[in-house]
Amino acid sequence: MTQRFVMALLIILSLATSSIADVTLPSYPKGKGKYCVEPTDVMRRDHFEYLMHHRQISVHLGVRSKKHSLVGCVDCHASQADDGTYISVNEPGQFCRSCHVYTAVKIDCFSCHAAVPDAVVKQ
Ligand code: HEC
Ligand code: HEC
Ligand code: HEC
Numbered sequence: 001m002t003q004r005f006v007m008a009l010l011i012i013l014s015l016a017t018s019s020i021a022d023v024t025l026p027s028y029p030k031g032k033g034k035y036c037v038e039p040t041d042v043m044r045r046d047h048f049e050y051l052m053h054h055r056q057i058s059v060h061l062g063v064r065s066k067k068h069s070l071v072g073c074v075d076c077h078a079s080q081a082d083d084g085t086y087i088s089v090n091e092p093g094q095f096c097r098s099c100h101v102y103t104a105v106k107i108d109c110f111s112c113h114a115a116v117p118d119a120v121v122k123q
Contacts, residue, residue, distance in 0.1 A: 026098040029079040036076075037067055047073075070109065075117045088115035 036043045038050065054068035066072060077095040078086045089096040090110045100107060 026102040028093065028095045028098040029077070031095070032076040037072065070113050071118055074113075074115060078116050086116035090115045 038046075043050075050068040051070060051073075054065070054070075057063040058065075058069075073096075074089055078089050079094065080086055087094055088110070091097055092101070096107070096110075096115075099105075
């Protein structure tokens with residue numbers, strides 16, 4: 001955990017100074033709209049806490065809010081190819097993946113959860 005914390009701290013610091021940092025920083029598509037579900041700097045630091053908490057109250061306590069739903073993350077953070085099809089947020093270079101590769105984080109969420117917006121999966 002300590003090592004992870006240091007990693008998280010390092011990336012936060014390096015993203016904060018990205019204008020003067022080197023070219024090895026991850027670059028990924030921007031989210032849709034103006035705002036994330038929490039302030040961007042808070043999301044950068046704590047997004048997994050929100051996700052885990054939301055999973056906890058949603059799955060175990062049956063609370064159905066949408067604010068920190070994983071479906072929402074994918075809706076706003078999946079980008080579209082030139083032909084309009086959605087690209088998985090977990091593809092190399094895409095939002096969730098690029099940052100996690102950079103920080104050596106592995107998540108298994110998308111082996112069960114859709115990594116492209118829901119509407120597309122249901123078609
Ligand atoms: C309504 C659209 C929307 C939703 C829903 C949304 N985001 Fe965001 N998110 C944004 C925008 C806009 C930004 C700021 C621009 C950017 O950096 O992409 C952002 C920023 C972020 C950042 C910081 C990126 C950086 O460069 O520092 C993270 C991490 C993030 N979102 C994760 C999530 C997660 C996880 C969820 C689901 C719990 C989520 N977002 C839901 C639109 C959204
Ligand atoms: C083995 C399959 C599986 C894996 C792996 C998995 N989930 Fe889930 N998750 C589920 C199921 C099933 C539900 C309940 C579906 C529902 O309630 O709509 C759920 C519900 C959720 C919810 C609440 C509903 C929502 O859409 O927000 C969140 C948040 C969530 N999972 C996050 C995660 C995260 C983050 C990871 C990775 C760390 C993850 N899950 C990995 C199967 C999985
Ligand atoms: C700005 C970079 C960045 C972006 C973008 C990003 N993450 Fe993360 N994520 C991290 C870092 C750094 C950690 C590890 C932090 C720690 O464990 O202390 C992490 C950890 C996680 C974890 C917890 C993994 C574990 O095993 O503890 C989940 C779940 C997660 N991210 C989901 C997502 C999802 C879903 C998206 C896309 C919607 C996303 N992240 C986008 C940087 C990012």
